[in-house]
Amino acid sequence: KASAVEKRWTLNDFDIGMPLGRGKFGHVYLAREKRSNHIVALKVLFKSQLKQSQVEHQLRREVEIQSHLRHPNILRLYGYFYDQTRVYLILEYAAKGEVYKELQKCKYFSERRTATYISSLAQALIYLHGKHVIHRDIKPENLLIGLQGELKIADFGWSVHTFNRRRTMCGTLDYLPPEMVESVEHDASVDIWSLGILCYEFLFGAPPFEAKEHSDTYRRIVKVDLKFPSKPIVSPGAKELISQMLVKDSSQRLPLHKLLEHPWIVQNADPSG
Numbered sequence: 001k002a003s004a005v006e007k008r009w010t011l012n013d014f015d016i017g018m019p020l021g022r023g024k025f026g027h028v029y030l031a032r033e034k035r036s037n038h039i040v041a042l043k044v045l046f047k048s049q050l051k052q053s054q055v056e057h058q059l060r061r062e063v064e065i066q067s068h069l070r071h072p073n074i075l076r077l078y079g080y081f082y083d084q085t086r087v088y089l090i091l092e093y094a095a096k097g098e099v100y101k102e103l104q105k106c107k108y109f110s111e112r113r114t115a116t117y118i119s120s121l122a123q124a125l126i127y128l129h130g131k132h133v134i135h136r137d138i139k140p141e142n143l144l145i146g147l148q149g150e151l152k153i154a155d156f157g158w159s160v161h162t163f164n165r166r167r168t169m170c171g172t173l174d175y176l177p178p179e180m181v182e183s184v185e186h187d188a189s190v191d192i193w194s195l196g197i198l199c200y201e202f203l204f205g206a207p208p209f210e211a212k213e214h215s216d217t218y219r220r221i222v223k224v225d226l227k228f229p230s231k232p233i234v235s236p237g238a239k240e241l242i243s244q245m246l247v248k249d250s251s252q253r254l255p256l257h258k259l260l261e262h263p264w265i266v267q268n269a270d271p272s273g
C-alpha cells in the first residue's frame with residue numbers, strides 16, 4: 001500500500017456507499033476503490049470548518065505521522081486528497097463498527113472481552129509511545145471493531161492541541177488525568193490513566209468519576225475518588241489492575257508492558273487480540 005500515499009486520488013476513483021457515522025468535522029462513508037474493489041471508509045472534511053477551527057496544521061501533521069503507522073490495533077489512514085471545498089481521508093474500514101455503540105447495547109463487557117481489548121490497546125500504545133506519539137483520545141467513541149472482532153484506535157486528535165480541543169470542544173472530561181485537569185506537564189503516562197478509565201467503563205458501563213456537573217467530575221478526578229459498584233460482579237484482579245492505573249502520581253502508574261503481564265490480563269485476554 002506504500003503506493004497509496006504517493007498516488008493522486010480523486011473522488012472519481014471511488015463508488016460512494018452508505019454513511020457510516022459522524023466523524024470529527026465531517027461525515028464518513030463506506031466506499032469502494034473502483035480499480036481494486038477495495039472497501040474503505042471515506043471521511044469528508046469541509047475546508048471551511050477546518051479553517052474556522054484552525055486545525056488545518058494539526059490535520060496535516062496527523063496525516064503525515066499516520067501514513068507511517070502500521071499496527072493491527074490502529075486504524076489505517078491509507079491516503080488523502082482534496083478538491084475545492086473538501087478534504088477526503090481514505091481510511092481503513094472497520095467492519096464491526098463502533099465500540100461505544102456495542103457498549104451501549106451490552107451495557108457492559110465481559111472480563112474476557114475487556115481484558116482482550118485493554119491488552120490490544122496497551123500493545124498499540126506501546127507501539128505509539130515507541131514512535132513518540134502520546135495522548136491518544138482513547139475513549140469508547142474513538143474505538144472501532146475490525147472484521148475479526150479486533151479493536152482499532154480510530155481517532156487521531158492526539159498531540160498537545162488535543163487538550164485545548166477537548167476544552168474548547170467540551171467533549172467528555174471523564175478521561176482527563178489529574179495532571180491535565182490541573183493543567184500541569186503531562187507525558188505518555190496520561191495514556192495509562194485513560195486506559196484505566198476505559199477498563200473501568202468497559203466492565204461497569206460508566207466511567208469511574210462521572211458526575212452531573214463538570215466541577216464535580218474535576219473534583220473526583222483530582223481526588224481519585226475511585227469506588228467500585230457491587231453490580232456487575234467483577235473479579236478482584238480487575239479492580240486491582242484498575243487501582244494500579246488510576247494513580248494520581250503519574251510516575252507510580254502501572255507501566256504498559258507491566259500491564260501485559262498482569263495476572264488478570266494474562267488469564268482473561270484472548271491472545272489473538
Ligand SMILES: COc1ccc(C(=O)Nc2ccccc2)cc1NC(=O)CCSc1ncnc(N)c1Br
Nearest residue numbers: 020021023028041055059075076093094097154156
Ligand atoms: C485513522 O482514522 C482517522 C484519522 C484521522 C481522522 C481525523 O478526522 N483527523 C483530523 C480531522 C480534522 C482535524 C484534525 C484531525 C479521523 C480518523 N478516523 C475516523 O474518523 C473514524 C471514522 S468512522 C469509521 N471509520 C472506519 N470504519 C468504520 N466502521 C467507521 Br464508523
